[in-house]
Amino acid sequence: MPATPEIDSLMNKLPLIELFSSIQGEGPLVGQRQIFIRLAGCNLDCAYCDTPFQPTAQCQIESEAGSEQFESWNNPVSLERVLHHVQPWLEQSPALHHSFSLTGGEPLLHVDVLTHWLPQLTKLMPVQLETNGTLPQALERVVDWLEWVVMDIKLESQTGQPTDWNAHGQFLSIAAQTRCCVKLVVGTQTPDDELKQAAQLIADRAPQAEVILQPKTIAGQCSVAGRQLLMWQAHLAGYGLNVRVIPQTHCFLAVL
Numbered sequence: 001m002p003a004t005p006e007i008d009s010l011m012n013k014l015p016l017i018e019l020f021s022s023i024q025g026e027g028p029l030v031g032q033r034q035i036f037i038r039l040a041g042c043n044l045d046c047a048y049c050d051t052p053f054q055p056t057a058q059c060q061i062e063s064e065a066g067s068e069q070f071e072s073w074n075n076p077v078s079l080e081r082v083l084h085h086v087q088p089w090l091e092q093s094p095a096l097h098h099s100f101s102l103t104g105g106e107p108l109l110h111v112d113v114l115t116h117w118l119p120q121l122t123k124l125m126p127v128q129l130e131t132n133g134t135l136p137q138a139l140e141r142v143v144d145w146l147e148w149v150v151m152d153i154k155l156e157s158q159t160g161q162p163t164d165w166n167a168h169g170q171f172l173s174i175a176a177q178t179r180c181c182v183k184l185v186v187g188t189q190t191p192d193d194e195l196k197q198a199a200q201l202i203a204d205r206a207p208q209a210e211v212i213l214q215p216k217t218i219a220g221q222c223s224v225a226g227r228q229l230l231m232w233q234a235h236l237a238g239y240g241l242n243v244r245v246i247p248q249t250h251c252f253l254a255v256l
Helices: 005-011 079-092 107-121 136-145 165-175 192-205 226-237 249-253
Strands: 016-023 033-039 058-062 070-074 099-103 127-131 148-152 179-186 210-215 242-245
Touching: 005 107, 016 070, 016 079, 016 249, 033 079, 033 107, 079 107, 099 107, 107 127, 107 136, 127 136, 136 165, 148 165, 165 179, 165 192, 179 192, 192 226, 210 226, 226 242
Parallel strands: 016 058, 033 099, 099 127, 127 148, 148 179, 179 210, 210 242
Antiparallel strands: 016 033, 058 070
């Protein structure tokens, strides 16, 4: 039976948390201006997570790019409404925005709708996916529309949950088709053996991927001593990996 117009409409809408323009504070595109589309919902519950991801009746939409002034929209939100809202931002300052950041929560929970959204978004700008790297089958369905995949390897010492090494490995093999980056959030309790296992997995599945050590932020400060970060960086580089150390810079810039 053909879908009704109401069902078709719902299938093209997403539950947003927020949409805004800001400076990317993490990962390989740190410092670039992006339009962030933050989706609700996550399949994990990491101890260090600082982002609200529970679905809400309304989402927060920045009125003007970089204004940090928001208006409320009802959820879920249609692609057409998002495109209509951001098109003037791109027309008024054509060289300002580098790309979209599709973030969460976990965006790939909404892969059915993303197969409709991503082809349209990529007509405006390339898309970076920020993901927890645990849903490889979903990534496979949308990888062709992604320029960058920035995935976490969720270390148990920091998340409080067992690391799904198998899912991360499958995910990495698919993400390697893009400009892939692997982020490792580390803290003072991160054991060397955990980083060794992560390094070996990256070297086996996506050796060209950029690896970023991100010290956990506590009370707006980097929680890991510089000497320790230098030692970890040297150790991971021993696996032939390109390793950078980048804290959450948006905390220091006081931007979203």
